[in-house]
Amino acid sequence: MVVVLVLVLIVIGSVAFHLFSPWWWTPIASNWNYIDNTIIITFWITGIVFVAVISFMAYCIYRFRHRPGHKAAYEPENKRLEWWLAGSTALGVGAMLAPGLVVWNQFVTVPPDAGEIEVVGQQWLWNFRLPGADGKLGRADNRAVSADNPLGVIRNDPAGPDDIIISGGELHLLLGKPIRVHLRSVDVLHDFYVPEFRAKMDMIPGSVTYFWFTPTRTGTFEVLCAELCGVGHPQMRGTVVVDEADAYQAWLAQQQTFSQLMAAVEPAK
Ligand code: CUA
Numbered sequence: 001m002v003v004v005l006v007l008v009l010i011v012i013g014s015v016a017f018h019l020f021s022p023w024w025w026t027p028i029a030s031n032w033n034y035i036d037n038t039i040i041i042t043f044w045i046t047g048i049v050f051v052a053v054i055s056f057m058a059y060c061i062y063r064f065r066h067r068p069g070h071k072a073a074y075e076p077e078n079k080r081l082e083w084w085l086a087g088s089t090a091l092g093v094g095a096m097l098a099p100g101l102v103v104w105n106q107f108v109t110v111p112p113d114a115g116e117i118e119v120v121g122q123q124w125l126w127n128f129r130l131p132g133a134d135g136k137l138g139r140a141d142n143r144a145v146s147a148d149n150p151l152g153v154i155r156n157d158p159a160g161p162d163d164i165i166i167s168g169g170e171l172h173l174l175l176g177k178p179i180r181v182h183l184r185s186v187d188v189l190h191d192f193y194v195p196e197f198r199a200k201m202d203m204i205p206g207s208v209t210y211f212w213f214t215p216t217r218t219g220t221f222e223v224l225c226a227e228l229c230g231v232g233h234p235q236m237r238g239t240v241v242v243d244e245a246d247a248y249q250a251w252l253a254q255q256q257t258f259s260q261l262m263a264a265v266e267p268a269k
Pocket of ligand 1 (some may be wrong): 121124154189190191201225230234236
Protein backbone atom coordinates (compact mmCIF):
# COMPACT_ATOMS: atom_id res chain seq x y z
CA MET A 1 0.00 0.00 0.00
CA VAL A 2 2.93 2.33 0.73
CA VAL A 3 4.25 1.69 -2.79
CA VAL A 4 0.89 2.70 -4.30
CA LEU A 5 0.94 5.92 -2.34
CA VAL A 6 4.54 6.67 -3.38
CA LEU A 7 3.69 6.14 -7.07
CA VAL A 8 0.64 8.40 -6.87
CA LEU A 9 2.71 11.08 -5.13
CA ILE A 10 5.39 10.82 -7.87
CA VAL A 11 2.72 11.52 -10.51
CA ILE A 12 1.15 14.44 -8.62
CA GLY A 13 4.57 15.83 -7.70
CA SER A 14 5.88 15.68 -11.27
CA VAL A 15 2.84 17.43 -12.70
CA ALA A 16 2.87 20.07 -9.95
CA PHE A 17 6.61 20.66 -10.46
CA HIS A 18 6.05 21.44 -14.14
CA LEU A 19 3.03 23.64 -13.45
CA PHE A 20 4.76 25.72 -10.77
CA SER A 21 8.37 25.53 -11.98
CA PRO A 22 10.02 28.95 -12.24
CA TRP A 23 12.30 27.63 -15.03
CA TRP A 24 10.97 28.09 -18.50
CA TRP A 25 12.34 29.28 -21.83
CA THR A 26 13.63 32.79 -22.27
CA PRO A 27 11.21 34.85 -24.42
CA ILE A 28 11.89 34.02 -28.04
CA ALA A 29 13.72 36.55 -30.26
CA SER A 30 13.83 34.72 -33.59
CA ASN A 31 11.60 33.08 -36.19
CA TRP A 32 12.02 29.61 -34.66
CA ASN A 33 8.61 29.28 -32.96
CA TYR A 34 8.44 25.93 -34.71
CA ILE A 35 11.24 24.60 -32.53
CA ASP A 36 9.30 25.57 -29.39
CA ASN A 37 6.11 24.00 -30.77
CA THR A 38 7.90 20.74 -31.51
CA ILE A 39 9.28 20.57 -28.00
CA ILE A 40 5.85 21.34 -26.53
CA ILE A 41 4.23 18.52 -28.55
CA THR A 42 6.87 16.07 -27.29
CA PHE A 43 6.46 17.42 -23.75
CA TRP A 44 2.69 16.79 -23.76
CA ILE A 45 2.88 13.34 -25.32
CA THR A 46 5.64 12.08 -23.00
CA GLY A 47 3.92 13.76 -20.04
CA ILE A 48 0.57 12.08 -20.68
CA VAL A 49 2.24 8.70 -21.21
CA PHE A 50 4.27 9.13 -18.02
CA VAL A 51 1.13 9.87 -15.98
CA ALA A 52 -0.76 6.98 -17.62
CA VAL A 53 1.99 4.38 -17.10
CA ILE A 54 2.78 5.25 -13.48
CA SER A 55 -0.94 5.50 -12.57
CA PHE A 56 -1.59 2.12 -14.21
CA MET A 57 1.27 0.60 -12.22
CA ALA A 58 -0.19 2.01 -9.00
CA TYR A 59 -3.62 0.64 -9.95
CA CYS A 60 -2.22 -2.86 -10.66
CA ILE A 61 -0.28 -2.97 -7.41
CA TYR A 62 -3.46 -2.05 -5.54
CA ARG A 63 -5.91 -4.21 -7.52
CA PHE A 64 -3.78 -7.35 -7.55
CA ARG A 65 -2.26 -7.08 -4.10
CA HIS A 66 -1.78 -10.28 -2.12
CA ARG A 67 -4.84 -11.45 -0.23
CA PRO A 68 -5.01 -14.72 1.67
CA GLY A 69 -6.96 -17.35 -0.26
CA HIS A 70 -6.54 -15.63 -3.68
CA LYS A 71 -4.41 -17.21 -6.41
CA ALA A 72 -3.22 -15.77 -9.70
CA ALA A 73 -4.50 -17.39 -12.92
CA TYR A 74 -1.99 -17.69 -15.75
CA GLU A 75 -3.41 -16.06 -18.92
CA PRO A 76 -0.43 -14.88 -20.90
CA GLU A 77 -2.08 -13.91 -24.21
CA ASN A 78 -4.31 -11.02 -25.11
CA LYS A 79 -3.95 -10.29 -28.83
CA ARG A 80 -6.33 -7.34 -28.83
CA LEU A 81 -4.49 -5.58 -26.01
CA GLU A 82 -1.13 -6.16 -27.72
CA TRP A 83 -2.33 -4.68 -31.01
CA TRP A 84 -3.86 -1.76 -29.21
CA LEU A 85 -0.63 -1.05 -27.31
CA ALA A 86 1.60 -1.44 -30.38
CA GLY A 87 -0.73 0.77 -32.43
CA SER A 88 -0.98 3.61 -29.92
CA THR A 89 2.78 3.54 -29.29
CA ALA A 90 3.47 3.79 -33.03
CA LEU A 91 1.03 6.70 -33.28
CA GLY A 92 2.68 8.52 -30.35
CA VAL A 93 6.19 8.03 -31.69
CA GLY A 94 5.04 9.22 -35.12
CA ALA A 95 3.43 12.32 -33.63
CA MET A 96 6.71 13.18 -31.91
CA LEU A 97 8.95 12.52 -34.93
CA ALA A 98 6.92 14.10 -37.74
CA PRO A 99 6.98 17.76 -36.56
CA GLY A 100 10.74 17.46 -36.03
CA LEU A 101 11.23 16.45 -39.66
CA VAL A 102 9.19 19.45 -40.85
CA VAL A 103 11.21 21.81 -38.66
CA TRP A 104 14.50 20.25 -39.71
CA ASN A 105 13.63 20.82 -43.36
CA GLN A 106 13.07 24.52 -42.61
CA PHE A 107 16.21 24.62 -40.49
CA VAL A 108 18.50 23.42 -43.30
CA THR A 109 16.78 25.47 -46.03
CA VAL A 110 18.33 28.94 -45.93
CA PRO A 111 16.15 31.66 -47.53
CA PRO A 112 17.78 33.06 -50.69
CA ASP A 113 17.77 36.66 -49.36
CA ALA A 114 19.69 35.76 -46.20
CA GLY A 115 22.79 37.77 -45.30
CA GLU A 116 25.96 36.03 -44.23
CA ILE A 117 28.21 36.18 -41.22
CA GLU A 118 30.85 33.92 -39.80
CA VAL A 119 31.36 32.99 -36.17
CA VAL A 120 34.70 31.52 -35.20
CA GLY A 121 35.04 29.76 -31.87
CA GLN A 122 38.30 29.50 -30.02
CA GLN A 123 39.23 28.60 -26.45
CA TRP A 124 37.50 30.62 -24.95
CA LEU A 125 36.04 33.47 -26.89
CA TRP A 126 33.89 34.28 -29.89
CA ASN A 127 35.17 35.99 -33.04
CA PHE A 128 33.00 37.27 -35.85
CA ARG A 129 33.52 38.10 -39.52
CA LEU A 130 31.18 40.03 -41.79
CA PRO A 131 31.44 40.02 -45.59
CA GLY A 132 32.24 43.73 -46.01
CA ALA A 133 31.39 45.92 -49.00
CA ASP A 134 31.53 43.16 -51.65
CA GLY A 135 29.00 41.02 -49.75
CA LYS A 136 31.31 37.99 -49.90
CA LEU A 137 33.34 36.34 -47.20
CA GLY A 138 36.94 35.74 -48.24
CA ARG A 139 38.36 32.24 -47.94
CA ALA A 140 39.82 31.27 -44.60
CA ASP A 141 41.90 28.38 -43.37
CA ASN A 142 43.00 27.37 -39.90
CA ARG A 143 46.55 26.92 -41.26
CA ALA A 144 46.68 30.69 -41.88
CA VAL A 145 45.84 31.50 -38.26
CA SER A 146 48.50 33.58 -36.52
CA ALA A 147 48.67 36.15 -33.73
CA ASP A 148 48.04 38.93 -36.29
CA ASN A 149 45.43 36.97 -38.25
CA PRO A 150 43.36 35.24 -35.58
CA LEU A 151 40.67 34.01 -37.97
CA GLY A 152 43.04 32.68 -40.63
CA VAL A 153 41.70 34.78 -43.52
CA ILE A 154 43.63 33.95 -46.72
CA ARG A 155 45.60 37.10 -47.53
CA ASN A 156 45.59 36.92 -51.33
CA ASP A 157 41.89 36.10 -51.77
CA PRO A 158 40.33 39.20 -53.38
CA ALA A 159 37.11 38.75 -51.36
CA GLY A 160 39.05 38.94 -48.09
CA PRO A 161 40.48 42.46 -47.54
CA ASP A 162 37.12 44.19 -46.99
CA ASP A 163 35.87 41.53 -44.56
CA ILE A 164 35.08 42.99 -41.17
CA ILE A 165 36.87 41.25 -38.33
CA ILE A 166 35.55 41.38 -34.78
CA SER A 167 37.91 39.57 -32.49
CA GLY A 168 36.45 38.66 -29.11
CA GLY A 169 33.92 41.47 -29.31
CA GLU A 170 30.25 42.10 -29.65
CA LEU A 171 28.25 41.15 -32.71
CA HIS A 172 25.44 43.31 -34.02
CA LEU A 173 22.65 42.04 -36.26
CA LEU A 174 19.98 43.80 -38.25
CA LEU A 175 16.38 43.34 -37.04
CA GLY A 176 14.18 41.31 -39.39
CA LYS A 177 16.96 40.31 -41.77
CA PRO A 178 17.45 36.54 -42.22
CA ILE A 179 21.05 35.63 -41.57
CA ARG A 180 23.06 32.57 -42.50
CA VAL A 181 25.68 31.88 -39.84
CA HIS A 182 28.80 30.06 -40.99
CA LEU A 183 30.55 28.41 -38.08
CA ARG A 184 34.21 27.51 -37.71
CA SER A 185 36.46 26.55 -34.84
CA VAL A 186 40.21 27.02 -34.69
CA ASP A 187 40.82 24.50 -31.91
CA VAL A 188 38.19 22.18 -30.40
CA LEU A 189 34.42 21.60 -30.56
CA HIS A 190 32.31 24.59 -29.57
CA ASP A 191 28.63 25.34 -30.06
CA PHE A 192 27.25 28.80 -30.78
CA TYR A 193 24.09 29.18 -28.70
CA VAL A 194 21.93 32.22 -28.03
CA PRO A 195 19.01 30.84 -25.99
CA GLU A 196 16.60 33.52 -27.26
CA PHE A 197 17.29 32.52 -30.90
CA ARG A 198 16.65 28.81 -30.11
CA ALA A 199 18.64 27.57 -33.12
CA LYS A 200 22.20 26.49 -32.40
CA MET A 201 24.92 24.50 -34.08
CA ASP A 202 28.23 22.80 -33.29
CA MET A 203 31.46 24.27 -34.64
CA ILE A 204 33.87 21.59 -35.73
CA PRO A 205 37.58 22.16 -36.35
CA GLY A 206 38.36 21.60 -40.03
CA SER A 207 34.84 22.08 -41.37
CA VAL A 208 32.29 24.85 -41.82
CA THR A 209 28.84 24.24 -40.37
CA TYR A 210 25.89 26.59 -40.64
CA PHE A 211 22.43 27.50 -39.46
CA TRP A 212 20.11 30.41 -40.14
CA PHE A 213 17.58 32.53 -38.33
CA THR A 214 15.80 35.89 -38.45
CA PRO A 215 16.09 38.17 -35.40
CA THR A 216 12.54 39.27 -34.55
CA ARG A 217 13.11 41.83 -31.80
CA THR A 218 15.80 44.27 -30.76
CA GLY A 219 17.80 43.69 -27.63
CA THR A 220 21.07 42.49 -26.17
CA PHE A 221 21.48 38.75 -25.91
CA GLU A 222 24.12 36.56 -24.33
CA VAL A 223 26.01 33.99 -26.38
CA LEU A 224 26.80 30.75 -24.60
CA CYS A 225 29.00 27.87 -25.64
CA ALA A 226 26.94 24.68 -25.59
CA GLU A 227 29.73 22.17 -26.07
CA LEU A 228 32.16 21.25 -23.31
CA CYS A 229 35.42 22.69 -24.63
CA GLY A 230 37.85 22.80 -21.72
CA VAL A 231 38.32 24.52 -18.37
CA GLY A 232 37.20 27.92 -19.72
CA HIS A 233 33.96 26.55 -21.19
CA PRO A 234 31.59 28.22 -18.68
CA GLN A 235 33.33 31.57 -19.25
CA MET A 236 33.01 31.36 -23.03
CA ARG A 237 30.43 34.11 -23.32
CA GLY A 238 29.73 36.74 -25.92
CA THR A 239 27.14 39.33 -26.81
CA VAL A 240 24.78 39.72 -29.74
CA VAL A 241 22.92 42.99 -30.14
CA VAL A 242 19.94 43.16 -32.50
CA ASP A 243 19.56 46.69 -33.88
CA GLU A 244 17.25 48.77 -36.01
CA ALA A 245 18.81 49.90 -39.29
CA ASP A 246 20.27 53.25 -38.08
CA ALA A 247 21.96 51.85 -35.00
CA TYR A 248 23.25 48.90 -37.03
CA GLN A 249 24.84 51.14 -39.70
CA ALA A 250 26.41 53.33 -37.00
CA TRP A 251 27.97 50.27 -35.38
CA LEU A 252 29.09 48.85 -38.73
CA ALA A 253 30.89 52.08 -39.63
CA GLN A 254 33.11 51.74 -36.56
CA GLN A 255 34.36 48.23 -37.34
CA GLN A 256 37.75 47.40 -38.78
CA THR A 257 38.30 45.56 -42.02
CA PHE A 258 40.85 42.80 -42.50
CA SER A 259 43.09 45.08 -44.59
CA GLN A 260 43.04 47.77 -41.89
CA LEU A 261 44.02 45.17 -39.32
CA MET A 262 46.87 43.93 -41.52
CA ALA A 263 48.07 47.50 -42.16
CA ALA A 264 48.16 48.10 -38.44
CA VAL A 265 50.43 45.14 -37.75
CA GLU A 266 52.67 45.42 -40.82
CA PRO A 267 54.98 48.45 -40.64
CA ALA A 268 54.68 50.67 -43.73
CA LYS A 269 57.38 49.92 -46.32
CU1 CUA B 1 33.51 26.63 -26.26
CU2 CUA B 1 32.40 25.36 -24.56
